[in-house]
Amino acid sequence: MTSTPTMSFSRRIAFSLTAALVWCAMAGAAASPVAAQTPAPVQEQQPIVADLSKHLVAITTGFAGTDVLLFGATDGPGDIILVVRGPQLGTVVRRKERAAGIIWANKDAVTFENAPAFYHVATSRPLEDIAPPGLLQRHQIGAGNLDLTVEGLDEGESRTEFREALVRLKTDKGLYGYEPGAVAMLANRLFRAELRFPANVPTGSYLVEVYLVRDGQVVSAEITPLVISKVGIGADVFQFAHEQSALYGIAAILIAVAAGWLAGVAFRKS
Amino acid sequence: MQIYLPIAEMSVNVFLILGMGGAVGFLSGLFGVGGGFLMTPLLIFIGVPPAVAVGTEANQIVASSVSGVLAHWRRGNVDVKMGLILLLGGLAGSGAGVVLFKILRALGQIDLAISLSYVVFLGIVGGLMFIESVNAMFRSRRSRGSPAKPQERHRGWIHRLPLKMRFRKSKLYISAILPFAVGVLVGVLAAIMGVGGGFVMVPAMIYLLGMPTQVVVGTSLFQIIFVTANTTFLQATMNQTVDVVLAILLLAGAVIGAQIGARAGAKLKGEQLRVLLALMVLVVCGKLLMGMVMTPDELYALGGGAKH
Numbered sequence: 001m002t003s004t005p006t007m008s009f010s011r012r013i014a015f016s017l018t019a020a021l022v023w024c025a026m027a028g029a030a031a032s033p034v035a036a037q038t039p040a041p042v043q044e045q046q047p048i049v050a051d052l053s054k055h056l057v058a059i060t061t062g063f064a065g066t067d068v069l070l071f072g073a074t075d076g077p078g079d080i081i082l083v084v085r086g087p088q089l090g091t092v093v094r095r096k097e098r099a100a101g102i103i104w105a106n107k108d109a110v111t112f113e114n115a116p117a118f119y120h121v122a123t124s125r126p127l128e129d130i131a132p133p134g135l136l137q138r139h140q141i142g143a144g145n146l147d148l149t150v151e152g153l154d155e156g157e158s159r160t161e162f163r164e165a166l167v168r169l170k171t172d173k174g175l176y177g178y179e180p181g182a183v184a185m186l187a188n189r190l191f192r193a194e195l196r197f198p199a200n201v202p203t204g205s206y207l208v209e210v211y212l213v214r215d216g217q218v219v220s221a222e223i224t225p226l227v228i229s230k231v232g233i234g235a236d237v238f239q240f241a242h243e244q245s246a247l248y249g250i251a252a253i254l255i256a257v258a259a260g261w262l263a264g265v266a267f268r269k270s
Numbered sequence: 271m272q273i274y275l276p277i278a279e280m281s282v283n284v285f286l287i288l289g290m291g292g293a294v295g296f297l298s299g300l301f302g303v304g305g306g307f308l309m310t311p312l313l314i315f316i317g318v319p320p321a322v323a324v325g326t327e328a329n330q331i332v333a334s335s336v337s338g339v340l341a342h343w344r345r346g347n348v349d350v351k352m353g354l355i356l357l358l359g360g361l362a363g364s365g366a367g368v369v370l371f372k373i374l375r376a377l378g379q380i381d382l383a384i385s386l387s388y389v390v391f392l393g394i395v396g397g398l399m400f401i402e403s404v405n406a407m408f409r410s411r412r413s414r415g416s417p418a419k420p421q422e423r424h425r426g427w428i429h430r431l432p433l434k435m436r437f438r439k440s441k442l443y444i445s446a447i448l449p450f451a452v453g454v455l456v457g458v459l460a461a462i463m464g465v466g467g468g469f470v471m472v473p474a475m476i477y478l479l480g481m482p483t484q485v486v487v488g489t490s491l492f493q494i495i496f497v498t499a500n501t502t503f504l505q506a507t508m509n510q511t512v513d514v515v516l517a518i519l520l521l522a523g524a525v526i527g528a529q530i531g532a533r534a535g536a537k538l539k540g541e542q543l544r545v546l547l548a549l550m551v552l553v554v555c556g557k558l559l560m561g562m563v564m565t566p567d568e569l570y571a572l573g574g575g576a577k578h
Contacts, residue, residue, distance in 0.1 A: 064272040064281045094378055096569045103562050105382040106571070165570035173572075199274065199281035200317075234276035234515075241277055241510050249506030252329050252514045253499045256521055260336025263525035267341065 045075050047220035048212040050191075055224070057197060058231035065199045068226065069192060074212055077188040078219060079123065079130040081211040083141055084195055084226075086118025086175075087204030093166050110162045112148050117202040118175050119143060122182035122193050130213050139211065139218070143167045143176055174198035203229050277513035278322045284519060286316070291330065291523025298524065299338045299531025301547045302487030303468030304331040304494050305524070307388065307554060310463065318516070320384070321375060324463065325511035326520070328501040333521035334528040335495040341532035342488030349439035349485050352449055353492040356471070359450040360497035363457020368504040371462050375509070387463055389558045395473050396551030402477070403544035410541060440481040440489070448479060453493065460497050461504070468494055469551055476544070483540035487532075 050072030097107040170176035183193040206226040212219045272281045294305035313323035374380040431445030452474045475486045506512040
């Protein structure tokens with residue numbers, strides 16, 4: 001049995017102080033949950049974060065167009081540019097000319113290989129107020145800045161006319177659009193916008209790009225995907241028509257014959 | 271109430287389509303035409319892509335023609351023998367027509383071909399028919415009730431053709447080549463324009479073959495059933511342009527309209543029917559001609575070249 005060693009006084013104080021410090025640290029750690037749960041050093045807040053109310057637009061039998069809500073937050077004041085790009089489909093634009101001096105008929109045609117099937121731009125303020133043309137060209141923001149490679153025409157003037165025609169025709173159909181001020185901002189932090197998709201919207205994968213612009217520079221950006229596809233009976237019919245065309249044709253004929261017969265029989269008492 | 275059409279890739283108002291089907295079906299039962307030459311432009315007007323309008327309309331005509339044939343059959347107005355020969359010609363013609371349609375579509379000239387065909391045929395047929403039927407009406411009024419026969423001059427070469435057959439219901443003894451040729455012509459038009467071809471068939475049967483008007487209506491519808499069924503099948507397999515959802519909506523109205531039209535037609539005299547048909551044909555022709563000749567608002571159009 002050893003005798004209880006007597007700690008010297010200074011040693012006792014050092015020990016108490018260390019214990020007290022450890023106790024304070026632990027109390028402090030318990031009091032601040034962030035510090036307790038995040039072992040890594042605290043991250044900088046993302047300048048912009050965004051999301052969609054739904055990532056799948058299902059085209060069902062009663063589809064007559066739909067709205068998708070885009071919402072998000074920024075870390076401070078700034079302007080938002082929202083770009084919705086649809087899948088790239090080869091699009092043909094035809095121009096009418098007077099054939100034989102009397103009749104208007106299609107003559108020249110141009111194929112735009114890279115034209116997006118759907119292209120909408122929405123901003124918190126008009127584009128020319130928030131970003132210089134160079135920036136818009138770099139990010140292909142705005143229908144005029146789209147890379148519409150043209151196959152099949154040489155003269156410069158005609159090429160511009162066809163490009164403008166493509167944008168005009170698509171805009172008339174509601175597939176291309178530019179809505180300045182459509183992005184609503186709250187307290188320089190929150191933003192929201194309604195994306196309108198008309199009934200004739202093409203199916204495929206869409207990209208929704210959100211840019212935060214400050215002082216004419218893109219500070220940050222987010223890209224979020226959106227898929228539009230036929231779902232349900234419409235999709236089955238479409239698939240049936242394309243994959244088993246012969247059977248589809250016969251089925252369509254039989255339905256017609258049956259319906260005609262039914263009406264004929266129903267009206268028998270004349 | 272809106273419904274989405276999976277092949278046309280657009281949405282339409284259900285009641286509008288039912289109404290359109292009913293109105294055009296009525297005309298079909300009344301005149302023995304398929305109604306396509308009215309319905310196809312109407313469908314295009316409401317925004318259905320032209321190629322889908324043509325393919326789907328052929329499908330709808332099958333239904334309204336079946337309905338109309340049954341109504342006319344009950345009155346003994348269908349000459350099956352004549353119909354079958356017309357039919358053979360029609361099948362040959364519509365097969366060639368669908369191939370031609372595909373070629374024209376690839377060339378981007380399908381719109382022009384459709385418009386030109388409509389204007390030329392509607393104009394000729396409508397004009398001639400109008401003149402003839404007005405004359406017939408004046409003649410019958412002047413001679414107070416004696417029925418006027420439309421074809422009074424007998425063109426010699428028609429009666430010298432071989433393969434003569436007896437057609438009892440039509441009370442005719444003519445060469446079988448004639449109905450066959452008429453059938454081929456109608457078949458080609460049917461495939462390119464999405465019509466049953468009745469508006470060419472009916473006058474051809476009346477004036478070229480000399481059949482009585484009442485038998486013409488039922489027999490024409492009989493032949494149209496097969497030609498349009500063939501067109502539907504070929505358009506579905508070669509071009510995938512038949513939207514069965516749209517077709518069902520259209521035919522729901524059309525089959526009922528055809529029954530009512532057939533009943534109304536039985537109450538009219540031959541000449542009256544012909545005048546009305548001629549007028550309708552001329553109006554449609556005039557409108558199409560104006561559309562082709564007047565400077566259009568928009569010179570550019572999106573082609574159907576998009577590939578999924």
